Amino acid sequence: MRCRLHYASLRCVGVMASTYYCLRLEKNNKHLEVSLEANDAGHAQAQASDISRALHADTFSLTYKNANKTPLSELFRRLANSDFSHTECEIWNGKYCNGSPVMYAMGAKYYVRPMILDYLEINKDGYVKPSCGDCNCINPYHNSYKKMKASKLGDADINLALAFSSRGVPVKEIAKALKVHRSTIYRTLNREHLHLRSAHH
Numbered sequence: 001m002r003c004r005l006h007y008a009s010l011r012c013v014g015v016m017a018s019t020y021y022c023l024r025l026e027k028n029n030k031h032l033e034v035s036l037e038a039n040d041a042g043h044a045q046a047q048a049s050d051i052s053r054a055l056h057a058d059t060f061s062l063t064y065k066n067a068n069k070t071p072l073s074e075l076f077r078r079l080a081n082s083d084f085s086h087t088e089c090e091i092w093n094g095k096y097c098n099g100s101p102v103m104y105a106m107g108a109k110y111y112v113r114p115m116i117l118d119y120l121e122i123n124k125d126g127y128v129k130p131s132c133g134d135c136n137c138i139n140p141y142h143n144s145y146k147k148m149k150a151s152k153l154g155d156a157d158i159n160l161a162l163a164f165s166s167r168g169v170p171v172k173e174i175a176k177a178l179k180v181h182r183s184t185i186y187r188t189l190n191r192e193h194l195h196l197r198s199a200h201h
Helices: 041-054 071-080 112-120 155-166 171-178 182-199
Strands: 002-005 019-027 030-038 059-063 095-097 100-105 108-111
Touching (some): 019 041, 030 071, 041 112, 041 171, 112 182, 155 171
Antiparallel strands (some): 019 059
């Protein structure tokens, strides 16, 4: 996957806690713009990479500007913020194919539950089945997950990252200490938070 990051455009205005970006994805000569909200440029880059992976985009570029919000961008926003209840089902109100929730973008069809696992970079074995038993539910907490087989961080590193984060250590400093990119730390913390919440379900 090729990406273009327009760093000159990735800037915050004033003292806003978060900034809006426009993620432009391309696949099979078709494009899609996704509204993206992030704390800083590193956070935006991590989300852009995750979304691009989930949609199997050929290329992406990220700029500072507002883009129209869509059901797809809202789904990714909620995933980035782990904005799901671990007790209540999230019923899909969109389209279905073969009895499963789907989305269409850039001329392609995406089954929502596998797309969510791709976004979270969690390996899936065959197909995704909600543990709650409701075939209309897309709540990521209601699926069974497996650890990544090729994670850049071992279990000890992940525990250190979680410990640092709980003490308020900035992601940039955690990444420097563990000698990985900030985007890896962002993804790891988001994924581990989801695992922990799911384990207490």
